[in-house]
Amino acid sequence: MTTAYVTCPLCEATCGLEVTLDDATVTRVRGDRDDVLSHGYVCPKGASLGALHHDPDRLRTPLVRRGGELVEASWDEAFAEIDARLPGIIDTHGRDAVAVYVGNPVSHNVSASAYLRALVKALRTTNVYTAGTVDQIPKHYSSGYLFGGGMTIPVPDLDRTEYLLVLGANPLVSNGSLMTAGDVRARLRGIRDRGGRIVVVDPRRTRTAEFADEHHAVRPGADALLLLAMVHTLFAENLVRLGTLAGHVTGVDEVRELAADFSPETVADATGLASADIRRLARDLATADRAAVYGRIGTTTQEFGTLTSWLVDVLNVLTGHLDREGCAMFPLAAAGQANTAPGKPFRAGRRHTRVRGLPEVLGEVPVATLADEIETPGDGRVRALITIAGNPSLSAPNAARLDAAMADLDFMVSIDIYRNETTRHADVVLPAPSPLERPHYDVTLYQLAVRSVANWTPATLTSDVPQEWRTLLRLSGVIAGQGPDADVEALDDLLAADLADRYGVAADDTRRGPERIVDLMLRAGPFELTLADLEAAPHGVDLGPMRPRIPGVLATESGKVELAPEEIVSDVPRLAASLSRTARSTPESAGSGRRGPGGSATSRPTDLILIGRRQLGSNNSWMHNLEPLVRGSNRCTAQLHPEDAGRLGLVDGDPVTVTARTGSIDVPVEITDTMRPGVVSIPHGWGHDVAGVRTAVATRHSGANANVLTDDRALDVPTGTAALGGIPVTLTPTN
Ligand SMILES: Nc1nc2c(c(=O)[nH]1)N[C@H]1C(S)=C(S)[C@@H](COP(=O)(O)OP(=O)(O)OC[C@H]3O[C@@H](n4cnc5c(=O)[nH]c(N)nc54)[C@H](O)[C@@H]3O)O[C@H]1N2
Ligand SMILES: Nc1nc2c(c(=O)[nH]1)N[C@H]1C(S)=C(S)[C@@H](COP(=O)(O)OP(=O)(O)OC[C@H]3O[C@@H](n4cnc5c(=O)[nH]c(N)nc54)[C@H](O)[C@@H]3O)O[C@H]1N2
Ligand code: SF4
Numbered sequence: 001m002t003t004a005y006v007t008c009p010l011c012e013a014t015c016g017l018e019v020t021l022d023d024a025t026v027t028r029v030r031g032d033r034d035d036v037l038s039h040g041y042v043c044p045k046g047a048s049l050g051a052l053h054h055d056p057d058r059l060r061t062p063l064v065r066r067g068g069e070l071v072e073a074s075w076d077e078a079f080a081e082i083d084a085r086l087p088g089i090i091d092t093h094g095r096d097a098v099a100v101y102v103g104n105p106v107s108h109n110v111s112a113s114a115y116l117r118a119l120v121k122a123l124r125t126t127n128v129y130t131a132g133t134v135d136q137i138p139k140h141y142s143s144g145y146l147f148g149g150g151m152t153i154p155v156p157d158l159d160r161t162e163y164l165l166v167l168g169a170n171p172l173v174s175n176g177s178l179m180t181a182g183d184v185r186a187r188l189r190g191i192r193d194r195g196g197r198i199v200v201v202d203p204r205r206t207r208t209a210e211f212a213d214e215h216h217a218v219r220p221g222a223d224a225l226l227l228l229a230m231v232h233t234l235f236a237e238n239l240v241r242l243g244t245l246a247g248h249v250t251g252v253d254e255v256r257e258l259a260a261d262f263s264p265e266t267v268a269d270a271t272g273l274a275s276a277d278i279r280r281l282a283r284d285l286a287t288a289d290r291a292a293v294y295g296r297i298g299t300t301t302q303e304f305g306t307l308t309s310w311l312v313d314v315l316n317v318l319t320g321h322l323d324r325e326g327c328a329m330f331p332l333a334a335a336g337q338a339n340t341a342p343g344k345p346f347r348a349g350r351r352h353t354r355v356r357g358l359p360e361v362l363g364e365v366p367v368a369t370l371a372d373e374i375e376t377p378g379d380g381r382v383r384a385l386i387t388i389a390g391n392p393s394l395s396a397p398n399a400a401r402l403d404a405a406m407a408d409l410d411f412m413v414s415i416d417i418y419r420n421e422t423t424r425h426a427d428v429v430l431p432a433p434s435p436l437e438r439p440h441y442d443v444t445l446y447q448l449a450v451r452s453v454a455n456w457t458p459a460t461l462t463s464d465v466p467q468e469w470r471t472l473l474r475l476s477g478v479i480a481g482q483g484p485d486a487d488v489e490a491l492d493d494l495l496a497a498d499l500a501d502r503y504g505v506a507a508d509d510t511r512r513g514p515e516r517i518v519d520l521m522l523r524a525g526p527f528e529l530t531l532a533d534l535e536a537a538p539h540g541v542d543l544g545p546m547r548p549r550i551p552g553v554l555a556t557e558s559g560k561v562e563l564a565p566e567e568i569v570s571d572v573p574r575l576a577a578s579l580s581r582t583a584r585s586t587p588e589s590a591g592s593g594r595r596g597p598g599g600s601a602t603s604r605p606t607d608l609i610l611i612g613r614r615q616l617g618s619n620n621s622w623m624h625n626l627e628p629l630v631r632g633s634n635r636c637t638a639q640l641h642p643e644d645a646g647r648l649g650l651v652d653g654d655p656v657t658v659t660a661r662t663g664s665i666d667v668p669v670e671i672t673d674t675m676r677p678g679v680v681s682i683p684h685g686w687g688h689d690v691a692g693v694r695t696a697v698a699t700r701h702s703g704a705n706a707n708v709l710t711d712d713r714a715l716d717v718p719t720g721t722a723a724l725g726g727i728p729v730t731l732t733p734t735n
């Protein structure tokens, strides 16, 4: 028996786990009590790392399409196929004919994230689509314009705050997002133990809402109105206090003017909150000494994602709750922290997509328009696609359309650990090692951690599957014209030398791959660690709580927090227009009349508004092939308030057909008074019963694909991020 200590790479919490092995068999996974961040916490997914590693369906051999069928092939055969097909497409149709889709697990995989740069550089395509564009891009955008850096995102100082206002996040289920905090439950409990308050704004009474002191069931998409009315109240009641931020903020008067028309009375109907409650929320926030406003995916993947993300921080600033102990603060990571050296001020929209003119943000363009780019003829049409750790067939809006478009590509390569809904369309599938077969250091998520910590995980098990960085470099070699057998070591040396140059430190050339990269990032970092320091600390190194970072962290043109950037406030008229839209709608049905942008449905009594939900045993779309995770309550259902169910004559478990502009799906209803009347919730990541996958367990527990209902036309306008929530749908009992 041996024991290994690993940082879980499955979600943003970065928990430390203790893995027990009998030779190469994982016999137990539990929380590492000595882990510096998570102190022994583990969730059902982390506990399933062994099951994931041993899953017989997980890919260990490349697949190549022969005579229409994906068949097992050697690595050399797979790369020969790519070399025979991909460079030709670039030669004939140009660089932009190849698109890349980067999925969520890349953020948790330094081997993939560090070496993706090489691939994108070799491709020189403008078509880089990411899961971020169905997720947090509005927060990067608002932070970029407010503070000057797209990664300069404030996170709540959970361990010291006494008032936490949470909008559109359910950390007790998601384990925290844009807020890396292993064992979030203990940390939230800490707030209450200190006599503090937690307030949740969410159309559903989630686990986090149940746990909180106060819950407000806002109407989907109305958060920006709510927050702007709180801003209005702060000014009206003379509660604006910049505190230590005074002298570091511009644009306060502009914000006052923008909020003038949004009194609590004006927005009450549209938000579903009483004006007295809105005023009280503003006062409670203003008078709390240590407080933070925090918003997550319910605030970013919605019609007003940018404005909501912006207003979260406007409130933090106006109440003096930014960059102070116990408030919203800027983390400081030991490696790769993007905002430690002064850079150029953030700018988005440096280019726009060909068909719909949607903006680039952080070099990424919205996956909501990938199908347009594949389907629409002309120069720059996407003819080939490389997916890396992504499953857009289940995760992107109007997924059925994108799925069909992918089937129509000239060539597709996927790097993935499963043959699933997306990778079944590929011509070549290249496997990646399991999480236990690769080293790990969470370069991305530690930049958003509530404490500075550093933890290195060496690979626990060896693998026949090449490390993902090697696969990415080999693929880059094909694209750079070096053929199927590029010198991976030489390419790695180049990449490391380039980074060493950028960080101004010498690379330790006795190390290879991500080890060399992480080591040089650590040495260049603010705590001047080395990889050897971390190798000697299997439970991680604690580097202390967040510290004030203003003004040094600010990279705006003015060197100040720019509270009213044109790129954001120009969207306020669209928000104002949404108010008159609500005013015109019928008041008796909470959901009716609120249309997503581009939605053309007329209000009917059975119209509902669709939102999503996360489930403890799911990880977006890809862990449903593990028996321990698909037992019990982890099911794909449409949650509905009893009033709505009664109106539709539905009882618990009845099958319903849910229809939106883009398509319809059948799911059983789950009747629960945790839902806001007029709103229906269906989790994403299900819908595994399609041909050509190799996920036996998931197929048996299929569920339906909620993203058949989400609309690729419904976007947060400034960023083009999909509004996955707030979609008008109709429910009819399935016969
Ligand atoms: N167990 C589990 N954990 C996960 C994941 C998973 O799939 N399963 N996925 C991971 C990923 S990729 C991410 S990005 C994070 C996300 O982390 P969270 O954002 O915390 O995740 P959700 O549980 O989806 O919480 C979003 C909440 O927003 C609410 N909501 C929907 N629309 C609105 C709205 O218009 N306004 C407001 N105020 N609320 C709204 C929903 O009801 C929901 O409760 O979770 C990560 N962790
Ligand atoms: N309706 C609705 N849709 C949503 C959301 C929602 O809340 N509602 N949430 C959105 C969010 S926040 C996100 S982040 C996206 C996620 O969108 P995606 O990233 O497209 O989807 P995932 O389900 O995370 O798929 C991850 C893929 O990576 C593979 N994989 C896992 N580990 C590795 C690895 O180490 N290497 C490689 N190469 N592959 C690996 C898995 O097999 C799977 O195919 O979904 C979005 N879609
Ligand atoms: S909460 Fe996230 S990081 Fe922690 S064990 Fe679960 S999946 Fe892993």
Ligand SMILES: [Mo]
Binding pocket: 104, 135
């Ligand atoms: Mo996400």
